[in-house]
Amino acid sequence: MRYPGAWPRESGLLDGDRLLPLDQLLPLDRLVREDRVPVLTVGSNASPGQLRYKMDEFGISSPIPMVRARVTGVDVGVSAHVSRMGYVSASPVDAPGTVRELFVIWLDAEQLAVIDSSEGVPLPNGNYDRVWLPSPDVRVELPDGTALPGTHAYVNRHGVLHDGTRAPRGHPGQRPLLTELLLRSRTLRELFGVSADQFSARGTRVFAEERLVTASGLERYVRSRWTGSPGTGLSLPPPLT
Structure with a gap:
């Protein structure tokens, strides 16, 4: 029910369990990372908690720059599939003239492989393809005014849900x-x-x-966990009866 998770209010650097202020770590003229791949996010990949979870699964701890950008030509639609986690995810849709504030995450090769895998890109029956959205079809403007030549994005292989008029509906x-x-x-x-x-x-x-x-087989610990164990930190009070 909480999908896509909490998005940051501003740009940041995801470093393990910390989301650090990006403007204090990188000069504005270094928002474009030539050594990394820009990926436009419209769903849970813009949630630091979800990104951390995906990276932790593969033991990857390298930081991820998350840049809030002004995006023209893309809107947030609804994927035409139910995920294995039970939620109905977001998917980018073509929307000429529409302007949205979305996040671009800058991934190195290792991180990109993790996100590709999580979206099913390498699988013949996976849910998403990774595509390149070129400018000027999609304009991505960074906080310093730089317009990217394009960005990667994940497009749903099942299509998206429509609003009753055959136009993609919003999420x-x-x-x-x-x-x-x-x-x-x-x-x-x-x-x-x-x-x-x-x-x-x-x-x-x-x-x-x-x-x-x-x-x-662990049910016997449900009540005993409240009292804690000496020498292992603070004990929790027993439940009220």
Whole structure:
């Protein structure tokens, strides 16, 4: 429900668990990184938490510059697939004349391979292709006024959802999106329920109904964890009874 995660308010340098002020680390004339690839983000790849998660999976700790840019010609649409995590993700759509504030992340070769993998680019049945969006079709203007010659972006192989007129619809956020989709589609309601919460909860219930669930073996620690252990830091108070 929190997809795409929290975006920064300003440009920054993602360094492990820290998002550092970019303008204090790089002069404005160094926003263009010749040694890195610019990637335009419209969904969770603009969330520092999601980027950190993806990099941690592969043991990559190198910093990632995240530059807030003024983008003309692209808007945020809705991917025509449900992710394995259960959310309906964002996807860039062609929108001549539309101006948006979006993030460009500058990735080295190792980082780019991680993001490519997370988007399914190397797989024949993956969800996204990485493409080059050239200027002037898409104008990306950095805070110092520099216009990039183009940028990479991830385009959904399934297409995007339309607004009823065959034009791509916008992504209003996960909860309002799921609520609207369920209101408009009887088939979706039959599959996933009548609310965004049911959309998420339905899968959990199916696991139980299909008898796919067993105990983890760690349930005995649920109550004892509250009291902590001597010598391991602060102990938590026991739960109220």
